[in-house]
Amino acid sequence: MTAEIITIGDEILIGQIVDTNSVFISKELNKIGVSVYQITSIQDDKQHILEAFDAAQSRVDLVIITGGLGPTKDDITKHTICEYFEDRLVHNQEVLEHITFLFKEYVKKPLLEANKTQAEVPSKAEVLLNRFGTAPGMWLVKGNTIFVSMPGVPHEMKGIMTNEVLPRLQEKCKLPFILHKTFLTYGMGESAIAERIEAFESDLPPSIKLAYLPSLGKVRLRLSSKGSDQALLSKNVEEQCEKLLPLISDIFTGYEDEGEFEEVIANLLIAQGKTLAIAESCTGGNLVERFTSHPGASKYLKGSLVTYATQSKIDILGVDAAIIEKHSVVSSQVAEQMAANARKLYKSDIAIATTGNAGPTKGDSDVEVGTIYIGIATKDKVQSYHFMMGNHRERVIGKTVNKSLELLKALLIKK
Numbered sequence: 278m279t280a281e282i283i284t285i286g287d288e289i290l291i292g293q294i295v296d297t298n299s300v301f302i303s304k305e306l307n308k309i310g311v312s313v314y315q316i317t318s319i320q321d322d323k324q325h326i327l328e329a330f331d332a333a334q335s336r337v338d339l340v341i342i343t344g345g346l347g348p349t350k351d352d353i354t355k356h357t358i359c360e361y362f363e364d365r366l367v368h369n370q371e372v373l374e375h376i377t378f379l380f381k382e383y384v385k386k387p388l389l390e391a392n393k394t395q396a397e398v399p400s401k402a403e404v405l406l407n408r409f410g411t412a413p414g415m416w417l418v419k420g421n422t423i424f425v426s427m428p429g430v431p432h433e434m435k436g437i438m439t440n441e442v443l444p445r446l447q448e449k450c451k452l453p454f455i456l457h458k459t460f461l462t463y464g465m466g467e468s469a470i471a472e473r474i475e476a477f478e479s480d481l482p483p484s485i486k487l488a489y490l491p492s493l494g495k496v497r498l499r500l501s502s503k504g505s506d507q508a509l510l511s512k513n514v515e516e517q518c519e520k521l522l523p524l525i526s527d528i529f530t531g532y533e534d535e536g537e538f539e540e541v542i543a544n545l546l547i548a549q550g551k552t553l554a555i556a557e558s559c560t561g562g563n564l565v566e567r568f569t570s571h572p573g574a575s576k577y578l579k580g581s582l583v584t585y586a587t588q589s590k591i592d593i594l595g596v597d598a599a600i601i602e603k604h605s606v607v608s609s610q611v612a613e614q615m616a617a618n619a620r621k622l623y624k625s626d627i628a629i630a631t632t633g634n635a636g637p638t639k640g641d642s643d644v645e646v647g648t649i650y651i652g653i654a655t656k657d658k659v660q661s662y663h664f665m666m667g668n669h670r671e672r673v674i675g676k677t678v679n680k681s682l683e684l685l686k687a688l689l690i691k692k
Contacts, residue, residue, distance in 0.1 A: 612652030
């Protein structure tokens with residue numbers, strides 16, 4: 278089964294928002310064996326929408342649409358769907374009751390006429406309940422193509438996709454199995470890895486594909502296969518995994534299906550009964566956010582500080598002003614003091630600190646842009662690591678966060 282994702286909204290085309298919906302939808306469809314053929318972003322224009330629907334129907338089995346289902350006049354998707362399917366809007370009492378409930382329990386404001394219109398749906402549509410919002414999803418069929426329309430609000434779309442769309446697809450459609458096994462590696466570039474495993478890649482059977490997915494100091498290696506026999510797929514992919522792992526064992530940090538890298542570290546901390554504190558400067562809170570974006574971080578994360586300015590490192594973290602004067606605020610000595618003092622402040626088992634010059638210009642230090650120091654403190658030892666991360670600000674920050682995670686995992690594995 279092939280699918281096309283159509284996102285509707287001028288805000289995407291002018292760069293006002295990032296299209297995260299397509300990323301989520303693609304991942305979820307792939308998990309159940311649906312291959313995404315194309316992702317299309319179009320403006321809130323009736324003719325443009327009709328042309329996109331027509332083109333999609335000619336090439337895929339499933340069209341997933343997000344956006345344009347709000348209560349305002351600029352949201353025209355529902356009316357355009359009626360035109361495309363030669364249909365009309367009808368009142369849906371179940372949807373109206375749900376909207377009324379949401380306004381009474383959560384919005385705490387009178388229900389407006391504009392909101393009531395969201396209970397109007399195409400007569401040919403199967404309504405998909407939106408538990409987190411007022412605009413329902415809609416399931417329609419034209420010829421041999423399924424059309425699913427959902428609101429563009431990400432958490433509403435995710436709810437409908439998870440609770441309504443995916444179960445229906447699995448129930449109504451015969452889907453193949455798609456199997457991915459993704460290796461996480463740190464510390465070696467894509468081209469160097471490719472050279473190292475060239476013979477392995479050349480010997481892969483045609484049914485298994487290898488993809489390189491590089492990002493800020495890390496490379497994911499994904500083995501993929503698709504077919505009707507799940508047991509055979511698993512056996513064949515596992516055989517190749519056993520061949521690949523010894524070739525990259527020194528840079529291998531885990532499998533993607535074990536969770537994000539920070540989740541792996543979190544599980545190690547919990548398993549070892551250890552706690553973590555974080556002190557950040559150049560990474561500006563990005564490191565701690567990697568942990569707190571997942572539930573349950575309070576089990577191991579004692580706290581964090583973003584001491585961005587030099588004076589805050591002195592006043593809050595207690596870094597010795599004389600050391601900063603002598604060695605610079607971007608130095609191994611400062612990184613080590615930041616980590617050691619954060620550990621004492623939060624009474625944690627481990628603390629990690631970042632200080633550096635992310636650019637694009639030099640700040641309180643004369644060190645070159647891209648200079649990074651990462652400090653790690655335990656009750657037995659305080660040490661620091663020096664890196665040159667390039668001259669692109671976002672990449673410097675991202676690579677520093679990833680390297681910090683890599684160092685934390687290495688520390689925890691040694692224990």
